[in-house]
Amino acid sequence: MTSTARTRARRRPAERRARRGHAEEPEERPGPSRRRYLARRWMALLIVLAMLGLTYVVMFTSLIGVRTVEVVGTHEITQDTVRRVAAIELGTPMVRLDTDEVARRVATLPRVFSVSVSRSFPTTVEIHVTERTPVAVVPAADGVHLVDRTGVDYATVPARPKGLPVLKVVKVAPDDPATHAAVTVYGAIPGQLRKRVVELSARSPGDVRLKLSGGKIVKWGNAEDNDRKSAVLAPLLTRPGRTYDVATPDFPTVS
Incomplete structure (x- = not known):
């Protein structure tokens, strides 16, 4: 056996032990970088701000507010009379409109037998009136x-x-x-x-x-x-x- 062959023979057991030892070691997972962590934090913050902004627009601005009041079912009562008694201020946010209160106001008209008020998004309120016969x-x-x-x-x-x-x-x-x-x-x-x-x-x-x-x-x-x-x-x-x-x-x- 030549000296080169003897050297290779001595290296093989050591190499095998090194490979086994390396295989038995758990793989290390790199943690998130600081840049990725900050990006996630900013994304969460932007989502929260977007939700708050949307809530504010819907609840407190006229962007999704009442633009039209439709009156259905009247014969003897004029539609303008119903709108006047309903007293719905144009621009009132749709989600904050008290439809029950509007119905109670319209029901005070003597000729009204029954009334229902509903929202038709994005900007219309419908008042359905049944007159007395x-x-x-x-x-x-x-x-x-x-x-x-x-x-x-x-x-x-x-x-x-x-x-x-x-x-x-x-x-x-x-x-x-x-x-x-x-x-x-x-x-x-x-x-x-x-x-x-x-x-x-x-x-x-x-x-x-x-x-x-x-x-x-x-x-x-x-x-x-x-x-x-x-x-x-x-x-x-x-x-x-x-x-x-x-x-x-x-x-x-x-x-």
Whole structure:
């Protein structure tokens, strides 16, 4: 064996031990550099500032504020009247607008039966109005009062609208039992019969009466069993007479 071969033989075990030792050592992971650390900190700060800025723009500026107020569903009430009572200041941030409060203000209009207010982003507020519909009238010195199906006297007009019966009760009010009984009965009777009613009266909740065109009187009684009473009254009206009593539908009478 030459001297060169002997030298290589002596080196091989040492090289193998060096390679094994190097393999057993855990690999060191370089930590983040200071530049990378600062970049991350600045990025987080910019995100926070951007969120704060966006919140400020949405909550406290007119950039996403009310630009348009749309009114839907009005007939007798003008849209300008609704907008005036709604009192929505243009430029008010959309997210800060109190829609419930706006609805309460619009509901104070006597002709308004119900109202809802909604946001239509980015800049529109929609006010949906349902107006009261008259079912009867009460003539008075100051004009003809309109009464809706809940018994509310909500408006006065110069002349009696065609097709509406006169309501005769002691006190017209939604919480008056006689008023409530009368308008309930009127709303429950069939449309063909309703067209013939010229006067609707109730001296008490149990004494509702209908005066029909032609002079016939229907003693209806209370506001119960309305479907049954309507079914009994239809054939009863074909008989001659002036007063038709269906207060007790099982024992109707004609006189």
